[in-house]
Amino acid sequence: MxxxxxxxxxxxxxxxxxxxxxxxxxxxxxxxxxxxxxxxxxxxxxxxxxxxxxxxxxxxxxxxxxxxxxxxxxxxxxxxxxxxxxxxxxxxxxxxxxxxxxxxxxxxxxxxxxxxxxxxxxxxxxxxxxxxxxxxxxxxxxxxxxTEPLAVGLEHARRGRPTKDDVVLVLGCGAIGLGVIAGLELLGIAPVVAADFHQDRRDLAIAMGAEIAVDPREISPYAPLPDLGGWRVNLVYENVGMPGMLQQIISSVGFDARIVMGGYCMEPEQLLVFAAQNKRLNIQFAGGEEPQDMQLALRAIADGRIDxxxxxxxxxxxxxxxxxxxxxxxxxxxxxxxxxxxxxxx
Incomplete structure (x- = not known):
């Protein structure tokens, strides 16, 4: 062949x-x-x-x-x-x-x-x-x-065990980040804040269901956000995969926040356990899709729920x-x- x-x-x-x-x-x-x-x-x-x-x-x-x-x-x-x-x-x-x-x-x-x-x-x-x-x-x-890349995002979304009391941040709006946003939309989770350096990716994040999309060089997505009535995010999905991201999130989030690590980083990651412990953070590592995620992704694409x-x-x-x-x-x-x-x- x-x-x-x-x-x-x-x-x-x-x-x-x-x-x-x-x-x-x-x-x-x-x-x-x-x-x-x-x-x-x-x-x-x-x-x-x-x-x-x-x-x-x-x-x-x-x-x-x-x-x-x-x-x-x-x-x-x-x-x-x-x-x-x-x-x-x-x-x-x-x-x-x-x-x-x-x-x-x-x-x-x-x-x-x-x-x-x-x-x-x-x-x-x-x-x-x-x-x-x-x-x-x-x-x-x-x-x-x-179907497969969307299913990965859906898997990551459910790994965070989101609830309707959460204010969610999605870091990185490539295929996986967009899939996370779509998965949160299916679950009825809002508000969702998306962060990406590129305007076209932020536009796609809004199209997939995010309420707010910010350039993190201009607006800290971890700070109280005026568009959300001063609320801060408490559930963060990382989809970048760059060394240093986890420690940056740990340093930036508030107490009792939850972090889902979906980005594939193949370099050693140094983090300050002291900071994570003091904030009582929960860090969840997400993997690849499972059969239930593939089935949901295919159904949602086929019936138009996710465009x-x-x-x-x-x-x-x-x-x-x-x-x-x-x-x-x-x-x-x-x-x-x-x-x-x-x-x-x-």
């Missing part, structure tokens, strides 16, 4: 072996796949990420940075076939998405970060049939591909992956560029 793949920190274009499904595995033809920041992280920090997984336990321990792998873990595709002995729960020809995890046939891999389970930047994928969710036939492929159309940017073929990854860190980058391996032969 044709694919865009990563090898030794470079994006390459070429032929990869066609995946062959085993028992419990579905062969799926990729329709649309979102480009996530974690895909780009592997270009400059892949060896570090792999080493951390091997030292501390993590999903990337089985990767060899010198060997090619096909990224892409936010996808929708068409079921083509199954491996022998599979239950075949979704009929061939139907569209599916899934949590990007493979546990069938003795495997334990992350789809898109595995040498054996290629991701959506290639023509074909292997998916775990127990993880698959059938996508409504009339749902646009590009919208369906946003993720503003997240969509350019649609590209696999030949455009390298340039799109290079461009995705800029302030004008869309929330999601969509890769369709069917667009160009490469």
């Amino acid at each position: 044709r694919a865009a793949y990563i090898q030794n920190g470079l994006v390459r274009l070429g032929d990869m072996p066609d995946p062959i499904p085993g028992k419990g595995q579905a062969l799926v033809r990729t329709h649309s796949c979102g480009m996530c920041a974690s895909d780009a992280h592997f270009l400059h920090a892949g060896e570090t990420i792999i080493a951390l997984s091997r030292s501390h336990g993590g999903p990337y321990a089985g990767l060899d940075f010198a060997r090619p792998f096909v990224p892409g873990h936010e996808y929708v595709g068409e079921v083509i076939d199954y491996g022998p002995g599979s239950a075949c729960k979704v009929k061939p020809g139907r569209k599916v998405t899934s949590i990007p995890i493979m546990r069938q046939s003795g495997a334990h891999a992350i789809v898109g970060f595995s040498h054996d389970c290629p991701g959506g930047f290639g023509e074909y994928m292997l998916l775990d049939e127990d993880m698959m969710l059938e996508v409504p036939s009339d749902l646009d492929d590009d919208l369906a591909a946003l 993720v159309r503003p997240w969509l940017g350019e649609r590209i073929g696999i030949a455009g992956v390298a340039q799109a990854m290079a461009d995705m860190s800029g302030p004008s980058a869309p929330i999601r560029t969509i890769v369709d391996p069917r667009l160009t032969p490469g």
Whole structure:
């Protein structure tokens, strides 16, 4: 199959072996796949990420940075076939998405970060049939591909155990932060304050349901806010993933605040326990989505409760992956560029 793949920190274009499904595995033809920041992280920090997984336990321990792998873990595709002995729960020809995890046939891999389970930047994928969710036939492929990133935000939102007495702050309005805001909106939680350096991201935060969006260089989101009658935030969702963020939040929040750490920081974080203890803070670390979050995300996109159309940017073929990854860190980058391996032969 044709694919865009990563090898030794470079994006390459070429032929990869066609995946062959085993028992419990579905062969799926990729329709649309979102480009996530974690895909780009592997270009400059892949060896570090792999080493951390091997030292501390993590999903990337089985990767060899010198060997090619096909990224892409936010996808929708068409079921083509199954491996022998599979239950075949979704009929061939139907569209599916899934949590990007493979546990069938003795495997334990992350789809898109595995040498054996290629991701959506290639023509074909292997998916775990127990993880698959059938996508409504009339749902646009590009919208369906946003199920996974939205589900991560929904997971983070519920991890904070928000109540209607909370005043919430969401730091960072990329896909995950916007997903958190959408999840809070579904739960009926308000008010929500969003903070981001970029005006377009703040505009998106308002569109997703935030009441206020501030530039933290101009207004401290931790101070009493006049637009909220002088109330201060007491529940903070961190979606930035930069070293120093946790201590900054600890120093800024009030007593009995709750902090949900969703940003993926791969550098050591130094914090003053004394300050956190004196304020009696509760710090919750959020992880990836679970099946309930994927199900809710897909339903909410399909029935229109969450409109993720503003997240969509350019649609590209696999030949455009390298340039799109290079461009995705800029302030004008869309929330999601969509890769369709069917667009160009490469």
